[in-house]
Amino acid sequence: MSKRVEVRISGLGGQGVVLAGQILGRAAAHDGKYVVQTQSYGAEARGSAAKSEVIISDEKIGFPKVRKYDILVAMSQSALNNYMRDLKKNGILLADEDTVKEVPSVKARVLRVPATRISESEFKSKIFANVVMLGALTKKVEVVSEEAMKRAIIESVSLETKKENIKAFTEGMRLHEQET
Amino acid sequence: MTQERTVLTGKHFMQGDIACAEGAIAAGCRFFAGYPITPATEIAERMARRLPEVDGVYVQMEDELGSMAAVIGASYAGVKSMTATSGPGFSLMQENIGLAVMTETPCVVVNIMRGGPSTGQPTKPGQQDVMQARWGSHGDYEIIALAPSSVQEMFDLTIEAFNLSEIYRVPVFVLADEIVGHMWERVTIPSENAIKRVNRKRPRTLPEKYVPFLPDRDLVPPMASFGEGYRFYATGLTHDETGHPRTDTAKAQQELVQRLCDKIRKNREKIVRVSANMLEDAEVMVVAYGTTSRSAMSAVREAREKGFKAGLLRLITLWPFPDKEIAELAKRVRAIVVPEMNCGQIVREVERAAKETSVIFMPKLGEEPHRPVEILDAIQRGSYK
Secondary structure, three states, rough: OOOOOEEEEEEEOOOOOHHHHHHHHHHHHHHHHHHEEEEOOOOOOOEEEEEEEEEEEOOOOOOOOOOOOOEEEEOOOOHHHHHHHHHHEEEEEEEOOOOOOOOOOOOOOOEEEEEHHHHHHOOHHHHHHHHHHHHHHHHHOOOOOOOHHHHHHHHHOOOOHHHHHHHHHHHHHOOOEEEO | OOOOOOOOEEEEEEEEHHHHHHHHHHHHOOEOOOOOOOOHHHHHHHHHHHHHHHOEEOOOOOOHHHHHHHHHHHHHHOOOEEEOOOOHHHHHHHHHHHHHHOOOOEEEEEEEEOOOOOOOOEEEEEEOOOHHHHOOOOOOOOOEEEOOHHHHHHHHHHHHHHHHHHHOOOEEEEEEEHHHHHHHEEEEEEOHOOOOOOOOOOOOOHHHHHOOOOOOOOOOOOOOOOHHHOOOOOOOOEEOOOOOOOOOOOOOOOOHHHHHHHEHHHHHHHHHEEEEEEOOOOOOEEEEHHHHHHHHHHHHHHHHHHHOEEEEEEOOEEEEOOOOHHHHHHHHOOEEEEOOOOOOOOHHHHHHHHHOOOOEEEEEOOOOOOHHHHHEEEEEEEEOO
């Protein structure tokens, strides 16, 4: 049977959820997988609902949008509230510990990741939270290889922020987040 | 010469808009004039960065009217030219698209379709400009429009668009929806010498003997560039073979406008492209294009698994419309399903071609494309017709 993983990364405009999806997609391509990344965001520069979807498969991908997903990353409470229902029963939820306060009790495996807090304490800015989250995702879920992710990050971010992004990724990889 | 490569040969993970820009450069495009607009901005951004690397010119224009005018001017100077926009900008370009048709200017206009009318939903997908692409400018004319459904096709069909525009001296549209434009996928870019490039026919006479709008047997006149000694006049007014206005004779209007239509109509076999999938024994045929065709492909596979004989006709060329192909297939199926991200545009053309065969239309507006299960449901309904 072919392996197919569907991922939705969701949050608010400005949190970098679209970029996070592109990095994940690029890493999957480096790993030799078929992959499609799509996105949806509002017309506003910041603050509107944003989501990024990645399908990773051993076979060619037809319909490019996720249906029932294996992994949901929630960077905001509203994203979690809106998208939780389409997470597969035994799927995995990665929720930002600070921006998502309430997680309903579900069958899914829930990982609370202090991505925003780590970004703020390490870099005095929230903007690396998306890449911290990718680190946690890579470590805990093993959808893509660590090497492919690092390569994808370097190829996707600006030269000036390369060092910070790799550090953010490494911090995410190191997390011993609480499993509930 | 610069060190940068003109063709990025190799395997990439790329966005549709970026693949479109790379296809343009690979096809030989060296001029882009445009005005940024979601969801086509990434094409302009890429061209702004890439064109200077390949000795090309990028111009950020004051608006879309000026953009289209500059594209025509550059093409008449002998440079393969393009612009990229979305619905609101496409509306503003219509007048000069008509000028490009009348002056037989090879050029490519990319429209990454979002939700309209007016400014509509800038970041959301649509397939609402299909009829505007066909009829948006006034007067009678034929046009060519291609509908990519993957990032790979954003690259491949942009090259095809340039080649068709050069062969037939007509604006060619790349009509993609926001999902295909913004989607990231794997792309294989072939080696530079594996890319087929077609250039416009050049005059075979001395400048003093050049008759600028005298067509060859294929109904397309050879084209000289401004500034190389062939002095001639090009106008949006009805003109004769010399290019000079003939605004008061029926003959001039009949000859010119008929030829502008016929040069596409009589060559439609060479232009029209469709992709037939699982149609050999199909009882229900889905006709779709762009992102919608990917929903349809998944639905057809799922229908087959359930024992329904479904197939997909994916339209790669939207204009000229593949009516003969549809008419032929329509005779063999019980029903045709047409999903579109609009309130009903291509479905009218399908109905015209399908004659007696029943057509089930599935409109869709808003953020998401058709889910395969919706199309599957229509396939099942079609099976009992």
